[in-house]
Amino acid sequence: MTWIVTPLGALLVLFVLRDLFHTLWHPTRHGGLSRLVMRAVWRVSAHRGARWRPAGLAGPLGMIAVLAVWAVTVAVGWALVYWPHMPDDFSYATGLDPGEHAGPVDALYVSLVTLATLGLGDIAPTAGWLRVLAPLEALVGFVLLSATVAWILGIYPALARRRTLALRLSHVRRSRVGAGALDSDGGAALLDGLAAALSTTTVDFMQYAESYYFHDGDENTALPRQLGYALDLADRADEAGHPDVRLSGAVLRTALDDLAAALDERFLRTGEGTERVFAAYADDHGHPWGPDRRADGDEGT
Incomplete structure (x- = not known):
């Protein structure tokens, strides 16, 4: 399972980073994922086929949806990287049974805590390459936050x-x-x-x-x-x-x-x-x- 799930998670992370790059920093192209999400929100905002955009919310809601998709996809991607290596390559706080906290939800929890740059929680990686990977995820989380601010400051x-x-x-x-x-x-x-x-x-x-x-x-x-x-x-x-x-x-x-x-x-x-x-x-x-x-x-x- 490690050879399938871990590369899949890495591909998800790289896919979002590529989309982020083409949406925000490459002026001649538009990211595929963000384009699809924005267009979907725009079409949904039409009221039963009539050309109606409720209170002009389609654009702002579309941006929120894009940011949510980016964040969730990155978090899930890193969770897939962590999951196959739990619990052997992770340390657990006192009172936590490693055997009971090694599922996909626990991997997602570790990923979200790291992505939000909250620091390592009660579950932390111990393997050398995972200890390097976790700070990289935190860095991506910081980049995602900075890119969000830059995107808003450019759009308006x-x-x-x-x-x-x-x-x-x-x-x-x-x-x-x-x-x-x-x-x-x-x-x-x-x-x-x-x-x-x-x-x-x-x-x-x-x-x-x-x-x-x-x-x-x-x-x-x-x-x-x-x-x-x-x-x-x-x-x-x-x-x-x-x-x-x-x-x-x-x-x-x-x-x-x-x-x-x-x-x-x-x-x-x-x-x-x-x-x-x-x-x-x-x-x-x-x-x-x-x-x-x-x-x-x-x-x-």
């Missing part, structure tokens, strides 16, 4: 940048910027600023893929609700007489295409063009997508 600024971009688009939309105002130096500067913010949001989706699963209830801060107007601005810039506006519009269009490509590759898998991808993004987040792409029917006059 990314959400703030995304919502700020959506609010900026909402400001422009509600200001009803006309063709004359857009066809000017100020219009070119406006389009440049939007393109830069879109580029930042695209990078955020690539580096913090979990931010996709956070729902924005307020339509003015919901990016899926505002992207149609951004496409409309790019179309209107193509027709402008000012060369700087046309240039800025082309840059804005490219930024929108890049965002759509990132969304489709990582989350939506539609294989369609930019507008269809944004429509699917809006639908997945429970926001309408008008046929003329103009939010709230604004004509931009």
